[in-house]
């Protein structure tokens with residue numbers, strides 16, 4: 024059973040603390056994605072799990088063994104690096120078989136394992152080439168092959184797709200997902216791309232400044248962000264966030280307009296409280312261009328500044344409550360700048376956050 | 387104390403790895419230098435070992451400050467280095483640009499260019515002593531056979547001719563360091579800025595001055611830094627070509643030190659002179675090292 | 689200027705420069721095969737009348753007119769001293785270079801700088817105290833004493849070169865190897881060393897040439913047949929009553945040959961090492 028457990032893990036470089044006591048339980052065969060802005064400590068966390076970075080405090084367990092002092096080779100993990108880290112002086116098959124060779128397995132065994140990995144990843148024709156003779160996507164695949172040959176307990180990925188172009192990235196994303204379905208191993212995956220996180224993860228871990236902000240399934244973090252940071256980070260386009268004040272069960276904005284307090288939050292806020300009102304573009308739609316949904320609706324008139332047609336929908340840019348906001352128009356028709364559209368807001372999908380701390384007021 | 391111990395424990399591996407290098411340098415360079423620093427304040431003479439304890443304070447330094455021969459040698463050394471380094475840079479740049487232009491046979495030429503670098507300085511000295519010899523030298527023989535002169539030209543005897551001959555040998559030996567490093571820079575030169583400049587209407591000369599040369603500067607300074615590490619190799623050349631003579635006419639700082647120490651056996655005074663020579667070397671290196679660091683920053687712009 | 693004329697001009701200039709570079713060496717080599725008598729003749733004889741190997745025989749102690757200079761011993765000394773000090777410098781320099789390339793530790797920058805600065809001390813200035821200390825230690829005029837000094841003067845540059853080469857090997861590879869089951873030591877020998885090998889070899893060749901060519905220190909630290917190196921031995925000729933130019937030329941050729949062979953071997957890597965190490969800080 025390859026669970027991974029982090030208990031109050033701290034990382035310091037000299038006097039600077041970059042990871043501040045994080046706790047995380049990863050289940051057997053779970054696909055966990057660490058996501059967060061650049062410099063938030065994702066790689067550091069991953070490298071501590073790998074044993075490439077010493078931990079300054081706390082415990083890391085793989086299975087039920089504390090691995091704090093174990094060197095990487097004793098942890099039975101594999102890792103795919105951002106730049107692939109293929110050995111340039113070895114052929115693809117030598118790269119794939121290297122770990123088994125170090126473990127002094129028999130030649131036949133190595134060959135069989137290499138063949139296996141090559142089959143899974145479609146590397147058959149490339150086995151005799153050197154890394155220099157491969158394309159980016161092929162290198163990526165070899166790096167993954169090298170990781171699976173050993174049947175490790177845990178796979179670690181550090182931004183494995185960030186060096187690929189957009190199209191290849193989508194394609195490899197699917198392959199990684201398929202790979203996980205095939206080899207069924209615990210995976211810890213680092214990325215700063217929230218789309219990757221949403222599509223791949225069983226659970227997402229959102230980090231900021233060396234802290235874990237939220238852990239949850241993709242849907243959970245999307246629908247119930249714990250604070251404005253997660254709300255702004257997950258989802259595209261980012262959530263609209265507008266400052267306002269509570270008055271008689273409505274949120275009043277700086278331009279005088281207002282919306283009712285969303286049903287989930289009624290009774291949780293008192294008059295005069297300063298809040299941030301949040302909603303995604305998807306829940307604000309012009310009438311006649313909505314998805315057939317029912318619920319608590321609130322009508323708004325919006326002056327559209329600009330429409331960005333995307334084909335099956337358009338993103339409408341407007342301003343509301345003193346902020347630039349985005350709304351979504353399904354089955355779009357051409358919209359001119361300056362046109363006033365009557366829209367409806369799905370109130371039960373809106374959020375309130377504390378103005379000072381940014382924490383969700385859901386309670 | 388505990389902090390020191392912790393630092394050592396946390397960095398045990400790198401400290402262990404660099405310790406052999408540090409130790410041997412301490413033993414063979416630093417320790418002797420400290421010792422010679424001490425002797426530069428003593429009246430130490432090789433033939434009288436007990437004179438090592440004969441503390442004379444700053445006398446050696448005072449003496450050399452007032453020693454006309456020393457200052458002449460010092461001035462000549464600085465002049466020599468300035469002339470040699472500048473000409474080496476100029477020729478090296480020219481040579482690199484030239485070889486860069488040539489497409490056919492370029493590899494061969496690059497290899498040939500490296501030969502002088504691999505020559506022992508003592509060989510370079512001997513080679514030019516032989517070539518510039520007034521009776522049997524190739525140069526004199528050649529000039530006489532062509533009927534350009536009848537008298538032998540005293541290349542190694544006349545004050546300025548000897549200076550010229552030695553500088554020639556030095557430049558012959560070291561130009562290639564510049565040429566090779568600058569050539570490496572030319573190979574690494576990005577094409578985009580040059581093309582952009584051409585599109586902007588720059589002439590060849592303007593492209594060279596505003597794009598190529600700034601890009602080459604770090605390479606030039608590396609060459610300078612490497613060169614300044616062993617400017618004192620010129621000692622070998624001078625020692626074999628003229629030995630500082632005749633009558634001290636080609637005396638450089640290093641030959642003067644050698645004579646004072648080993649011929650006159652005045653170790654104390656020679657060590658005092660050494661410190662002047664060491665400071666000179668360090669100054670040159672430090673100067674170019676700083677320039678290199680500066681130029682590196684500019685390189686980031688490309 | 690029409691491009692034809694320009695090309696021709698470039699070729700002429702190039703030819704002239706190559707002549708200046710090659711001529712002195714070639715002339716020495718030619719002279720090594722001529723008789724001393726012919727060299728001394730006035731007016732000069734340009735076309736050699738008879739080429740002989742006598743000079744080489746003479747300096748190695750065969751043939752009728754034996755030169756009183758034990759070139760064979762010097763050659764052996766040079767080889768022993770250069771090879772040993774190169775091996776040591778490489779070992780010490782490589783470990784140091786690896787540490788500078790791979791680890792960060794307090795005092796790293798100044799340590800590196802001081803290591804490099806130690807190389808700037810002029811040989812002659814260093815020779816004075818070493819001469820005295822080595823005499824006291826009883827290792828003056830021994831191969832061991834010279835090896836020690838040559839190792840030390842080669843270490844800084846070796847550190848510099850190898851540091852550059854190791855830095856070009858991405859640290860990822862060493863980490864990947866550790867994850868693949870290597871110890872740090874295995875990761876070094878199986879991954880990083882093979883990738884930096886050619887660079888390390890050229891650092892070695894450079895160290896060898898420095899030792900092989902060194903004169904300022906060797907001339908003071910060696911006195912006897914048992915420890916004198918070739919460059920020091922070359923000066924033996926000048927001490928004689930009449931200069932044996934032909935013999936000197938023959939000896940010069942002996943000194944040049946290893947240098948020329950090694951030049952061919954290193955040229956590519958050396959340039960790469962020098963520039964990458966220096967420019968891409």
Ligand SMILES: Nc1ncnc2c1ncn2[C@@H]1O[C@H](COP(=O)(O)OP(=O)(O)OP(=O)(O)O)[C@@H](O)[C@H]1O
Nearest residue numbers: 036039041059060061062063064065066067068215
């Ligand atoms: N060797 C080090 N010494 C000091 N600080 C470091 C070191 N390595 C990383 N850091 C710091 O630790 C923090 C976390 O770095 P980390 O590499 O984990 O970020 P990341 O989340 O992976 O970012 P990115 O998305 O850019 O890869 C950063 O602020 C970084 O500056």
Ligand SMILES: [Mg+2]
Nearest residue numbers: 065066067182
């Ligand atoms: Mg990272």
